[in-house]
Amino acid sequence: MNRLRSALWLPLFDELADPRVVARLAADAEEAGWDGCFVWDHVDWRAPIREVADPWMTLAAIATATERLRLGPMVSPLARRRPAKVARETATLDLLSGGRLTLGVGLGSDRFAGELSKTGEELDDRRRGQMLDESLEILSAAWSGEPVRHRGEHYLVDDITFLPRPVQRPGVPVWAAGFPGNLKPIRRAARLDGFFPVNLEHPDQLAEVAGTLAELRHGDMASYDIAVPLPPGTDPEPYVKGGATWWLAEIDPGARLDEVRGVLRDGPAT
Numbered sequence: 401m402n403r404l405r406s407a408l409w410l411p412l413f414d415e416l417a418d419p420r421v422v423a424r425l426a427a428d429a430e431e432a433g434w435d436g437c438f439v440w441d442h443v444d445w446r447a448p449i450r451e452v453a454d455p456w457m458t459l460a461a462i463a464t465a466t467e468r469l470r471l472g473p474m475v476s477p478l479a480r481r482r483p484a485k486v487a488r489e490t491a492t493l494d495l496l497s498g499g500r501l502t503l504g505v506g507l508g509s510d511r512f513a514g515e516l517s518k519t520g521e522e523l524d525d526r527r528r529g530q531m532l533d534e535s536l537e538i539l540s541a542a543w544s545g546e547p548v549r550h551r552g553e554h555y556l557v558d559d560i561t562f563l564p565r566p567v568q569r570p571g572v573p574v575w576a577a578g579f580p581g582n583l584k585p586i587r588r589a590a591r592l593d594g595f596f597p598v599n600l601e602h603p604d605q606l607a608e609v610a611g612t613l614a615e616l617r618h619g620d621m622a623s624y625d626i627a628v629p630l631p632p633g634t635d636p637e638p639y640v641k642g643g644a645t646w647w648l649a650e651i652d653p654g655a656r657l658d659e660v661r662g663v664l665r666d667g668p669a670t
Contacts, residue, residue, distance in 0.1 A: 404640050406668030407436030408660070409474060409629055409648035412453035413445055415657040419458040423465035425660060430466045434668045437462055438474035438504065438648060444515040449654055456489055463497035470500050474627075474648065475577045475596060477508025479531035480521045484557055486535065487542035491566045499567030503539075504596055506577035507532060507585075530554065533588065536574065543571030575627055580605045583612075590616035594625035594645075603638035610643030632663045 408429055410416055416425075426437040439462075441455040455473045462471050478486065494501040507528045510516040522528050534552045541548045542562035550557040566572050575594030578585025589595035590613050600606060606628060614621050627646035628639050636647045647669045651660055 404636060404644065404669050405435035405470075405646050407438050407470065407627075407646060407648050408434060408651065408664065409438050409440075410651055410660070411440045411445075411653045411655070412442075412455060412458055413440075413449045414451050414654050416651075416655070416660065417451035417453040419453060419461040421657065422453070422458050423461035425664065426462040426469055426471070427465045428661075429664050430469045432664060432667055434469065434664070436470035436502075436646070436648075437466070438472055438502075441473040441476040442513070442515060443519065444513040445653060446513045456493065459493055459501075460496060463493060463500070466500075467498075468500075470502055471497060472502040473504055474502075474575070475504035475506035477528070477532075478505050478535040479528040480508060480516065480519070481535070483535040483538040483555055484542070484560065484562075487539055487562045490539065490572050491543065491562060491564060494566035494568055494572050495564060497567075501566070501568070502573045502575060502594070504575045504577065505532060505536065506596070506598075529584065529588075536592075539574075540571060573625070575625060580609045586612055587616060589613065593623075594627060596627050596629075600628060603642045606639055606642035606644060613643075632666060636669045 416422055429437055439455045439458055442452060445452060459471055490503055507525060510523060516523055531554045534554050538550050538557055543566050545563055545565040547559050547561045548557045549559050573593040575596045576585060576589035576592050577596040577598050578589060579599055580597050610626060625645045626643050627648055628644040629648040629650045631650045649663050
């Protein structure tokens, strides 16, 4: 059985909206034996949250402050981002970090802060799913270093070569988010490098999802990741038995800096 890896999962709000503060936390986490530091990707959040940081700028700060930690947005709603820009951002960040980026992707939601409706983004889940899949096609092509010629329903990329390539080959690992009972995102995740279950209620749910993923991947799970968000203090062992390869320590939105430092000091899962 592979060792369970542990990461901080930070909402970049209020006291965590300063990239310098988060970069110092990440450096301390690395020294304390943590394996990763992932951040939320939002442009707004509901009250009483007032301050929100950009994930990509924060991740760049983390990359320069650390040497070993895996890092990335968890998760980025690609339907509200231009895939050509994400291709440049991900390749550059992977280069800056020396090949430590993991890209978490998902549909996103309007229910926490209305950030999709307030910015004129697509509200239909089905269409956002189509946009997500089309974006993933573009990213995969861009990371190859070959010219990208894409004409889809939602996006156009007409003969652009995205160099330099990411350090990681064939490209940046991608984890897809989804609800355990929803088969479509699980099928999407099976084509990628990992799954990030949302609203997981019980280890048995995870074991069922892991079984479905193994079937869809024809048993090829040796290098596949399942990253489970759990509150600090939760026993991860039942989730490891269910297939988890990563534990992401859930930090509440608006958590104070001293709370996060306490989780950090408690250390990674053993």
